[in-house]
Amino acid sequence: MRIGVVTFPGSLDDVDAQRAVRFGGHEAVALWHGDHDLRGVDAVVLPGGFSYGDYLRCGAISRFAPVMTEVVEAAGKGMPVLGICNGFQILCESHLLPGALIRNDHRTFVCRDQRLRIENNRTAWTSAYDENAEVTIVLKNGEGGFVADEATLDRLEGEGRVVARYLDGNPNGSLRDIAGITNERGNVVGLMPHPEHAVEDLCGPGTDGLGFFTSLAAATFA
Numbered sequence: 001m002r003i004g005v006v007t008f009p010g011s012l013d014d015v016d017a018q019r020a021v022r023f024g025g026h027e028a029v030a031l032w033h034g035d036h037d038l039r040g041v042d043a044v045v046l047p048g049g050f051s052y053g054d055y056l057r058c059g060a061i062s063r064f065a066p067v068m069t070e071v072v073e074a075a076g077k078g079m080p081v082l083g084i085c086n087g088f089q090i091l092c093e094s095h096l097l098p099g100a101l102i103r104n105d106h107r108t109f110v111c112r113d114q115r116l117r118i119e120n121n122r123t124a125w126t127s128a129y130d131e132n133a134e135v136t137i138v139l140k141n142g143e144g145g146f147v148a149d150e151a152t153l154d155r156l157e158g159e160g161r162v163v164a165r166y167l168d169g170n171p172n173g174s175l176r177d178i179a180g181i182t183n184e185r186g187n188v189v190g191l192m193p194h195p196e197h198a199v200e201d202l203c204g205p206g207t208d209g210l211g212f213f214t215s216l217a218a219a220t221f222a
Contacts, residue, residue: 104145
């Protein structure tokens with residue numbers, strides 16, 4: 001598959017995401033925030049970083065980038081879209097996913113290897129994992145606390161749309177220990193930790209993040 005990775009001003013994990021896409025067996029296609037088309041890609045990754053300097057609110061300006069008009073439209077038609085960290089924030093600001101990401105409850109930046117439980121392996125981005133698989137990937141954020149009203153949280157839980165949950169302590173105050181969620185269709189996933197930093201044994205905590213990219217081989221959403 002041809003997987004587009006969007007670069008916004010301030011993105012810093014776009015190259016890592018492109019590399020992870022290649023490790024997953026796909027062709028990485030660089031997309032620019034000012035693009036008005038997706039260059040025929042089969043899926044899109046919104047990478048981590050500090051798009052537009054995180055001014056106003058994380059992801060709030062990126063939501064209006066020209067490329068996001070195309071991403072929102074394509075996601076509505078079933079194209080797989082993965083938002084990682086800042087990308088998760090952008091997905092929420094774009095209303096492709098519910099809720100919001102706010103400043104960590106301890107008001108400090110966190111960077112550590114984080115254990116997660118993959119609770120939904122029926123999405124375009126998680127089908128390579130066993131249900132309830134426990135994995136370790138990198139977490140690094142200052143505004144990673146996932147919040148939503150109780151009705152939305154209950155709906156996410158009831159519909160099985162919590163993709164990943166933090167284990168061994170909550171690192172940022174996310175409600176109900178939620179680390180990642182999906183939309184109803186399962187083609188759009190937002191994840192605060194960084195699977196692209198865990199795709200090989202040489203760097204990072206191992207290869208537990210690779211499944212987010214190999215899963216696309218079985219995706220039937222596009």
